[in-house]
Amino acid sequence: MDRTPITIAGQRSTSGHPLESVSATSAGARSLYVHVPFCFHKCHYCDFYSIVDSRDRQEPFTERLMRELEAISPYAGPLASVFVGGGTPTLLRPDLWRWLLSTMHERFDLANAEFTVECNPETASAELFDVLVGGGVNRLSIGAQSFNTNHLETLERWHDPDNVERSVELARAAGIDRQSIDLIFAVPGQTLAEWRSDLDHALGLGASHLSCYALTYEPNTAMTTRLRRGDFEPADEDLEADMLECTLGTLRSAGYERYEVSNYARPGDECRHNLAYWRQDEWLAAGPSASGHFAGWRWKNAPKLEPYLRESADGGLPPVVDAEAPDSARALAERLMTGLRLREGIERQAVLRDAAAIDADLPQQLIAEAESHERRGHLVVDGDRWRLTDTGIMLADGIASAFMMRI
16 A cells, blocks of 8 residues: 655656656666556545446556556666555456566566565455466555454445455465555544454454554545545544554564554565665656656656557557656655655765755754754664654654755
8 A cells, every 4th residue: 555655846847758868777776666557446545546447458458568567677677676556456357467477577587576466355366366476476465454344334445354364364375475464544433442453453364564554535535525525523633643652552562663654564574665665766667657766757657547558559658647857855855754754764974965965054954953853852863864763753744844844
């Protein structure tokens, strides 16, 4: 679920795909995100691009996706991580998955990649998982969201909670040893005891990674429309804070560490792909609405299936809705925004060096900002890193914004 990186608007360009202006001989990206837009139902809280396809366009989509992967492959180095999100990637037919995975192995070095596929519990099958394992998939991100049927109904999430356990069992039987479970808290009407029950249920499944997100009301989603209409009341802020504290305490006691604001893992099972986003590494992107970051450029493929498919006659790169050209100030602001979300924090000297290249007075301004949060107990200097405390993590977005205001 956690696969859309935070971006900050900078200098924009709309004259074609950014990779057309970048040499393929540059050091290759180590991560790849692939977006499969198909869903059998649009969940009310979801703002990712997805469609309920009544025209059975899975095969032309897969063919088009392979053309794009071929076009971007010269910009990739040996991949450390691949993440296939959506939509519902596991809704794609097994024969198309086999075709797609074969092409990916032809075009990319996947020998040492963490290869994650998002999975809806209703689409799990032994046949599909055998195909995925045969193609190198070694990690699943399973969208449980809740084990409480009332809260799943509120979220308009259509799956049987029992199928989460079934998905985990099928994955392990197929040889996918790493599973992550997504959960959502602060659902309208949810109690602290019910959230603790969801955590306990997820821990009982033995997944090595949990992503725990507070429900957010994104613009242009059905959930936000219902909120504005008065269909329900949002969770109380104090209750949401209690749920967050419960999450940290419960998961730490069970041997999981929070390595990012919303992500918890047993030591060594952190999601490499998530870390690539939060560390502002480079990644390539394929599929409608997929966002990429390479050679200082940021871009987003057009979030529409029809224009994406129309490009298939030309092959190559798809249309983008916009692109952001390399910009040192934007890049530094993004590093602060995402780096401070990580338990490891952000390298202090590297930040100050890059700040000095932007403005001679900026390093001292950032030091002053850090010291103000240190006095409040929200930030510590840990060797050469600025790192937020547990209290600071609760305020991560606000603290990062304060740093960014200095740039």
